[in-house]
Amino acid sequence: MRFVGIIVLIPFVVLVYLSLISPVFSYTFLSNLKIGNEGNDVRELQIALNADNVTKIADTGPGSPGNETNYFGFLTYNAVLRFQEKYRGDILTPAGVNSPTGFVGALTRLKLNTLFAKTSANSNQVLSPTDTKVPVLPAEKPTFQDLMKFDSSFSQVKPKILGLTHYDARRGDSVTVFGQGFSSEGNKIYFGNSGLYASAKSANGAELVFIVPETISDGKYYLWVENLNGTSFVENAESFFSVSEVSHSPPTIASLEPQKINISSTSSSKIMVTGTNFTPTNNHIYSSIGMIKNIPSSDGKILVFSLSDFERIAEVVDMKKNVSNGSIPIPIIIKTDYGFSNEKIYLFIEF
Incomplete structure (x- = not known):
């Protein structure tokens, strides 16, 4: 036994x-x-x-x-x-x-x-x-640049532009493009149908730095990249890059008020962004819980929004079922026609 x-x-x-x-x-x-x-x-x-x-x-x-x-x-x-x-x-x-x-x-x-x-x-x-x-x-x-970078091991895909350091520049200015599919050499950045292009190299497949041609005319252009991987050209795409001798600065963020807000205040509380270089219209907020479009600013220094304006705030509200306390940092980035803010500022949603 x-x-x-x-x-x-x-x-x-x-x-x-x-x-x-x-x-x-x-x-x-x-x-x-x-x-x-x-x-x-x-x-x-x-x-x-x-x-x-x-x-x-x-x-x-x-x-x-x-x-x-x-x-x-x-x-x-x-x-x-x-x-x-x-x-x-x-x-x-x-x-x-x-x-x-x-x-x-x-x-x-x-x-x-x-x-x-x-x-x-x-x-x-x-x-x-x-x-x-x-x-x-x-x-x-x-930073915004980190968020826009793609893994360089996937640089053999077709080129695609995801963002720029600024969307308004003068002739001779240096501009960085963030995206994917860029080649180590042989990248051409075309300016709409002007026939002009700038050549650029990429060290990681995710960034290009080009110089705005001295011979280009003032105006708004659709930028697209061409290299051995293909082209990012899209028919009838909207122009988004401006060339002008008048320099416009990208927005900056100085503060959020309040910077901490309880999840129960999604519909009632207003949040004020203080900064500089906001435009009368077309101020957009980018965040990890969605985007808020076309926030007006009467003085170029203040933007006002609420949590309920974010596209995916319902997902955060739903987290209350599994999270009893704590806070979530939400990165806030402002975009105007002249570029993105690059300051690190966070809105903390508390439970």
Whole structure:
């Protein structure tokens, strides 16, 4: 009888041992991820975060173990914050920053890959930032430029313009283009149907710097890029880049009032942005919870909006089901016809 007990026990012990030495989850993260991203990489990120109670997305509902989604929302953002804090020595300290960011950049991916990366057969090698061919970005809260950068390992796609440092320039000015699909050499930035173009190189497939031609006339132009990967040209596209000898400055943000607001005040409370170079119309607010278009400014110094104006505020309100207290930092960026603000300012939504 004693032998029977031992025989029954051995398979159990083997199963327990195998469960301890066999990885439950394996995935290699090659792309930077942030709030608003969608796709399988996000789902795999949620699975990885759910493997640890400290970084678990949620106990129940969307994002919880077994209910992972393809959307990078605020629950995922907060879980990434906890992951970066837990592995501060591997993620934040090397970048020289103090606070977690929620932005899954090269150092965060390196730590994820150290823990979870798929490896070749009989190999313990994991990917490093060099292996993934992605430039190591600072693990700080991303600026607008950071948000617009694409992973350079995907630079073989057709070129696409996602943003500029400014949308109003004089002849001879230097302008940076953010996007994807840029070649190391041979990029041509065309100015509408003028026949003029500027040549530019790209070190990472995501940025181009060009000089506005001295021979171009004043006016508004549609910019498009052409290289060996293809063209970003779109028929009948709207002109968005102005050339003029009169210099216009992009907007700046000095303050938000209030900067902290409770989620229960979504419809009643107004938020005031104080700054400079706002235009009478066509002031747009960009954020991680959507965009607010065409906010007027009578004096060029003040914009007023409310939380309910954001397109995805309902998602934040819905978080109250899973979050009892805390706050979410929402980056606020202003765009006018003359460019984007580049100040780091955050609106904190409290629960």
